[in-house]
Amino acid sequence: MDYYAVIGHPVEHSKSPLIHQAFAKQTGQVLEYNKVLAPLDGFAATVAQLHADGYKGANVTVPFKFEAYALADQLTTRALNAGAVNTLSFLPDGVLGDNTDGIGLVQDILHNLEFPLQGKRVLLLGAGGAAEGVLYPLLEQAPSLLCIANRTHDKATAMAARAQKQHGESRIEVHSFEALTGEAFDLVINATSSGLSNEAMPLPAGLFAPQALAYDMMYGRETPFIAYARQEKVQHIADGLGMLVEQAAEAFYSWRKVRPLTAPVIKQLRS
Numbered sequence: 001m002d003y004y005a006v007i008g009h010p011v012e013h014s015k016s017p018l019i020h021q022a023f024a025k026q027t028g029q030v031l032e033y034n035k036v037l038a039p040l041d042g043f044a045a046t047v048a049q050l051h052a053d054g055y056k057g058a059n060v061t062v063p064f065k066f067e068a069y070a071l072a073d074q075l076t077t078r079a080l081n082a083g084a085v086n087t088l089s090f091l092p093d094g095v096l097g098d099n100t101d102g103i104g105l106v107q108d109i110l111h112n113l114e115f116p117l118q119g120k121r122v123l124l125l126g127a128g129g130a131a132e133g134v135l136y137p138l139l140e141q142a143p144s145l146l147c148i149a150n151r152t153h154d155k156a157t158a159m160a161a162r163a164q165k166q167h168g169e170s171r172i173e174v175h176s177f178e179a180l181t182g183e184a185f186d187l188v189i190n191a192t193s194s195g196l197s198n199e200a201m202p203l204p205a206g207l208f209a210p211q212a213l214a215y216d217m218m219y220g221r222e223t224p225f226i227a228y229a230r231q232e233k234v235q236h237i238a239d240g241l242g243m244l245v246e247q248a249a250e251a252f253y254s255w256r257k258v259r260p261l262t263a264p265v266i267k268q269l270r271s
């Protein structure tokens with residue numbers, strides 16, 4: 001039996017065990033996937049214990065993605081680009097850190113929602129870890145513009161500057177929420193945690209171009225951002241459940257070298 005886990009604090013709400021067990025059943029893989037609550041000051045010790053117990057890998061969730069990045073012996077390019085790690089593989093020569101969040105978002109948008117990103121005007125709301133993790137994978141899809149807006153303007157500027165320095169990106173712009181007035185985007189992604197506190201962002205009317213997609217990386221609740229998109233009469237609205245399943249599929253693939261089908265698992269979770 002191969003063992004995997006999701007490590008977080010809190011972790012009780014995590015759907016990862018359900019998703020990975022569904023993938024395992026579907027692909028005939030024999031594995032067990034557990035939830036592990038790490039103390040806030042005990043992430044490294046928890047990882048060491050799992051490693052010593054013979055675990056093959058782990059997913060990492062809030063608030064440990066930066067610690068996981070620091071702890072890994074080797075990092076994939078995706079993890080380096082994101083500056084954070086959500087997937088650990090315990091290999092004979094050390095711990096490999098990967099990040100599948102960005103690819104998960106992109107897969108969901110391109111394949112499940114059938115929304116091509118090439119040439120599109122994209123607005124990314126937020127400049128925290130969640131936004132940073134998806135920034136470069138979005139840019140790789142060749143949008144014509146990627147605009148970042150964040151409540152704290154300096155954080156958006158710093159995030160854009162990091163991407164520009166690392167990747168020489170000229171397609172990034174930074175706006176305050178207020179300065180978005182008069183701009184329209186094909187895709188607006190909410191990568192802020194404002195939905196957690198049920199707070200609405202001061203977004204102007206008219207932000208969505210015709211046929212736009214409104215995407216909230218949060219799932220399981222009607223956030224003020226989703227309510228705002230409905231009010232703006234947006235036809236294509238998505239939550240982050242597809243991204244959750246896609247990032248898990250990418251982790252599963254890197255561990256098991258078998259690619260599971262995601263659509264039936266997304267359907268199962270929705271029902």
Ligand code: ATR
Nearest residue numbers: 126127128129130131151152155192193194199201
């Ligand atoms: P995460 O890992 O979820 O990205 P984070 O790094 O703490 O968490 O970042 C939270 C993001 O949500 C930030 O962009 C934050 O804006 P600030 O940089 O101004 O703090 C944003 N955010 C949280 N609550 C918000 C709210 N009520 N309105 C607007 N933005 C909010």
